[in-house]
Amino acid sequence: MFPIAFDPIYKYPVPDGHRFPMDKYELLPMQLLREGIAVESDFFSPEPVDMQAVYAVHDRAYADRIVQGALSKQEMRRIGFAQSPVLAERELRITNGTVQGALKALETGIAFNIAGGTHHAGRDFGEGFCMINDHAVAAQYLIDHKLCRQVLIVDLDVHQGNGTAQIFTNQPLVFTFSMHGKNNYPFRKEKSDLDVPLDDKTGDDIYLKILENTLPELLEQVKPDFIFYQAGVDILQTDKIGRMSCTERGCQLRDEMVMQLAHKHSIPMQCSMGGGYSPQLRTILNAHANTYRVARQIF
Template identity: 50%
Template sequence: MLRVAWSKAYNHRLPDKHRFPMMKYELLPEQLIYEGTIKEDQLFAPGLLQIEQILRAHDADYWRRLSSQSLSAAEIRKTGFPHSESLIERETNIAAGTVECCRFALQYGVSFNVAGGTHHAFTDRGEGFCLLNDMAIAASDLLANSLASKILIIDLDVHQGNGTAQIFTGNKQVFTLSMHGARNYPAKKEQSSLDIGLADGTDDKLYLKILEANLKSVLDDFQPDFAFYQAGVDVLATDKLGRLALSQSGCKERDRLVLQLCRECRLPVVVTMGGGYSEKINDIVEAHANTFRLAQDIYF
């Protein structure tokens, strides 16, 4: 059974200029339930995230200052939105959801977090709407509890997973694959285990060809026993920030390729939603919903 992490805390209310991207966290589960892709009882509310889990991926001083809302104005500005107690609660809730999804992925093969994929959070700072790196926290938790020994993070958001790359620099148990827009944010890229920078305007055919060749190679060479998939839909041609040219069908084929390969390799996978900034909210929700629909078809 597909288990999906979701909490009302995900729908944190921000000032108007930040509110639009947050709408998907409310609309996506409603759409999935309405169309019958999932039932309401497949959603689970994450529990509490333990401090020791956070500190496996983040510096203690950063967490102390973040949780007490004592970051500098410059640090807050770099994250992209104003901080509050409820925002910090949201971030810890999302990370807890990804941690708990790991247990369901081990049981059922795949699990989803309606949010997550906060790959711009570093050990000691937040950037780009990311305060805590949920995939890094969850991967570190798996390793600490001997639930996995070799983890692959497949990051297909249009922006490089710079925070994730930095957190796992030198860690031979975690392979970070980031396929992103070469000229997109962040301007200064970190070094992932494998970085694939794509030219502006990359279309479905070229994108899928590059992804298939590289992902198959990594799976063969690294031989992971667990995976995270950051399935950002800001690769769409309709995305305001993406600069790539994938169609809805191309984005869906991307997800099919990743999920089928994980299934064939008997590789448990946790899927997080990542970014999406198309002008029409329907385009965002539909692209994300396709990922869930495919998981149901492939795994169940």
């Protein structure tokens, strides 16, 4: 089995009516338990992250405005949520779920965060429903505490990890790899260490071939001793905003490729769920559950 970060705050109503697709954070653990993919003891509930870890990658004034509820209307409009103490606490818990998951993955080989993957949050800004960049905070935490020498962030969400790229522009110990829709949000892209932009309607065959031709070579080049994996399922053809044409099976094979490579090279991995916006919630849940099914087979 493997550790999974989950917190009861996910059950709280999200401010300003943004309930869907947030329901998946509550329903996915139930599905994992029902199928026997996970057991109760796999789940852990994180406390809010230590702000010193947040300050290591985010501008202190910006981070403090999140906690104090002092973000401007313009900042909140860019983020997409209404400001509230519940939302701020949720962001801090999500972030620590990834930090603690990374620490657990050093022992177990892999760990998950039911949420996380808030890759649009940059050093001094939030956007696209992302306020604090959990992978960035956790990656820098591992480096600062000398728990790893080189991090690779594998971002396979349909949207570019622009915030992650911006944060680590001048950090050689974190290599950012983003494979995303060329014409999709964010429309102003940042420069990752490696960007692989994909055309609209890219399907399984092309998607998987590109990844197969990219990731193994990248592992040889970067030689990471830790991987953060953004496993968004918004590459599905059914996704309302993804503009791609991958199937659930293709998405599952993508996860297999990433996890098999990490396992083969004995590289610990922390995996966050990222995006997924198909009209049917059951499609989102099954696609995310496939990621855990794959992990159970491999690890």
